Amino acid sequence: MTITVRFAPSPTGYIHIGNTRTALFNWLFALKHNGQLILRFDDTDVERSKAEYAEATAADIDWLGIKPVRVEYQSKRFAFYDAAVAALKAAGVLYPCYETPDELERKRKLRLARRLPPVYGRDALKLTAEDRAKLEAEGHRPHWRFLLPNFKDDPFAPARTIVHWDDIVRGEETVDLASLSDPVLVREDGTYLYTLTSVVDDIDMGITHIIRGDDHVTNSGVQISIFEALGAKAPALGHHNLLTTVSGEGLSKRTGALSVGSLRRDGYEPMAVVSLAVLTGTSENVVAMPDMASLAAVFDPKATSKSSSKFDPAELDTLNRTLIHAMPFDVAAERLREMGIDGDKAEAFWLAVRGNLTRVADAALWWTVIQDGPVSDEPLAAEDHDFVAAAFDVLPQEPWNRETWKQWTEAVKTQSGRKGKPLFMPLRIALTGLASGPELADLLPLLGREGTLARRP
Known part of the structure; x- marks a missing residue:
């Protein structure tokens, strides 16, 4: 099966x-x-x-x-x-009922007043063929209820089932069927x-x-x-x-x-x-x-x-x-292409930035940073301007790889005496315009030496 x-x-x-x-x-x-x-x-x-x-x-x-x-x-x-x-x-377990919603509500309230369960009392089962014909001649259309098997011989005496x-x-x-009303299976309109x-x-x-x-x-x-x-x-x-x-x-x-x-x-x-x-x-x-x-x-x-x-x-x-x-690059590639992120740099770019994303669409910001230059959310502090300008003087020669960032910052440290955040943060802001983001060791090879020099203040 x-x-x-x-x-x-x-x-x-x-x-x-x-x-x-x-x-x-x-x-x-x-x-x-x-x-x-x-x-x-x-x-x-x-x-x-x-x-x-x-x-x-x-x-x-x-x-x-x-x-x-x-x-x-x-x-x-x-x-x-x-x-x-x-x-x-044909089995006798689906029977026609003619009460209106208002009539049913009145009967429900009456049963509650008598401290009886507010279930349908099966009054329609008492109707004769003549009664039903008269009601239908007066324009009443029946809805049809399923007779729950919650009684032995008398449907008006439901027992715990x-x-x-x-x-x-x-x-x-x-579930105790005696606690339930016979469900309507067919509405008055036949649905x-x-x-x-x-x-x-x-x-x-x-x-x-x-x-x-x-x-x-x-x-x-x-x-x-x-x-x-x-x-x-x-x-x-x-x-x-x-x-x-x-x-x-x-x-x-x-x-x-x-x-x-x-x-x-x-x-x-x-x-x-x-x-x-x-x-x-x-x-x-x-x-x-x-x-x-x-x-x-x-x-x-x-x-x-x-x-x-x-x-x-x-x-x-x-x-x-x-x-x-x-997420591997091949899983993200199609969506990246739809955002215009394509070409030789696309895979390296994705691997560099994915660790800083909440949604794939967030990659668009970092592609803009790489392709077009820093965003201006975080301006460079005035006291850091000369420091950053001098740092660009000691940029390593190409070819560049992931070790280039370390080589550059070591040279800047020797040149300026700065270290830690006072060294790294101004460089990050100059390169990206943002105070946080992907590892610059990964971004720098994507920028290249020429692209990096173009961001010199």
């Missing part, structure tokens, strides 16, 4: 880091078990679902390194849902809810394991019952904790907070985003993993906390620096 998981986002906005956590947990689980992942868009909400959001989601997960075996769209699968609804109706499963993430989990479509697709696509947010724990008890009503065994289930913003707010596509696209545009490396999205809220140290295979090797769903975890974008900078400082 091939392990098959799925990531099933709704294309109603751009996916955020919370959605990404679910996609990554599934992908890493598949990698760890030589399995496969299906990308399945829950796009049955025609008004809110947009093709642009589906395209952006596919691009985002590809950038992260998630490679689905295929892509499915629920909007193309209505025939499967029609057949499932017909089967449930425990659904058990060994959760991939949380361990032993239980289907995710509770139904998800089960039908999981059966048809051979999904073996479902890993999703822990806000679906209770929903799992319902869906296990629907699997069984359709003659199928539910996949193994896992529910990971949710990510929040630093302030503890929930993530939402509507706000665009921490969207994958925004993090990508901000210049973060995919493995920095992946590492933080997966390792936050687990017992593993949050470190920058070099690639997906390395992360899969340490990934353990059961190491995940049961409480929500805060995703701090500030931590991305640290992880990003780690990845960039070790």
Whole structure:
């Protein structure tokens, strides 16, 4: 049996880091078990679902390194849902209900006042065929509820009915079906809810394991019952904790907070985003993993906390620096060329500056320094002007290499008597215009003797 998981986002906005956590947990689980992942868009909400959001989601997960075996769209699968609804109706476990939202709210409040659980009382089951015909003649359209198997003989006398499963993430989990309302599977307008479509697709696509947010724990008890009503065994289930913003707010596509696209545009490396999205809220140290295979090797769903975890974008900078400082030139080369960083000096330049970058794009500043001259953020102090001018008089002859900086500063030290920071800092400012940056031993050969002399004050 091939392990098959799925990531099933709704294309109603751009996916955020919370959605990404679910996609990554599934992908890493598949990698760890030589399995496969299906990308399945829950796009049955025609008004809110947009093709642009589906395209952006596919691009985002590809950038992260998630490679689905295929892509499915629920909007193309209505025939499967029609057949499932017909089967449930034939089995007598899908029944029509006619209450309006206001009527349901009044009934809920009445049950609370009587100190009863605020669940649907199955009043619609008492309607006769004549009652239903009369309601429909008056213009009422039914929504359809699934009759939960939480009773012995009398559906109006629900009894404690425990659904058990060994959760991939949380361990032993239980849900009491008697504490739940019969779920609506078909709306008044005939459209289907995710509770139904998800089960039908999981059966048809051979999904073996479902890993999703822990806000679906209770929903799992319902869906296990629907699997069984359709003659199928539910996949193994896992529910990971949710990510929040630093302030503890929930993530939402509507706000665009921490969207994958925004993090990508901000210049973060995919493995920095992946590492933080997966390792936050687990017992593993949050470190920058070099690639997906390395992360899969340490990934353990059961190491995940049961409480929500805060995703701090500030931590991305640290992880990003780690990845960039070790990034080979051939990995960065294409992006460098797009910034105009090319030619014989490009590789040596990258190796010289990468240790001082937070993002690859930051290299552009140092390329400007090398090609065009110092930036003016840090002016040379007046008392250092003559010292620097004299230092240029003892520049070594070419050819230059990494030892040239040492040779030059030794000569300047002998000439001026200066040492340490009073010696090095004025030279750095004269050469780069900045008080900090890459090792000048690495930059000097890139400048060359002629380029260095051109910076003489």
